[in-house]
Amino acid sequence: MAYKIEHDRPNCIGCGACAAVCPKHWVMGEDGKSDIVASKMRDDGWEELEVEDSEFDCNMEAAKSCPVNVIHLTKKDSGEKLI
Numbered sequence: 001m002a003y004k005i006e007h008d009r010p011n012c013i014g015c016g017a018c019a020a021v022c023p024k025h026w027v028m029g030e031d032g033k034s035d036i037v038a039s040k041m042r043d044d045g046w047e048e049l050e051v052e053d054s055e056f057d058c059n060m061e062a063a064k065s066c067p068v069n070v071i072h073l074t075k076k077d078s079g080e081k082l083i
């Protein structure tokens, strides 16, 4: 199963938690906010990336660690929002 990660980057406060718990997928950018590695940026400033099952746990940890809840995970097939 595949998942979509979405990052509401405009509302990221740059705390660094996501990059600390899931460094494979999250890095801190030069402006102090985080980025999803290899993601695409939408017109609204959000980043998104599709990942496979094997990458789910790391990204869920990142999402749970976010103090302002700007990381979201959605099942690609059903569109079910998981966080």
Ligand code: SF4
Pocket (backbone or CB within 6 Å): 011, 012, 013, 014, 015, 016, 017, 018, 019, 033, 034, 062, 065, 066, 067, 068, 069, 070, 071
């Ligand atoms: S945990 Fe949330 S607020 Fe902190 S850097 Fe990551 S996305 Fe931004």
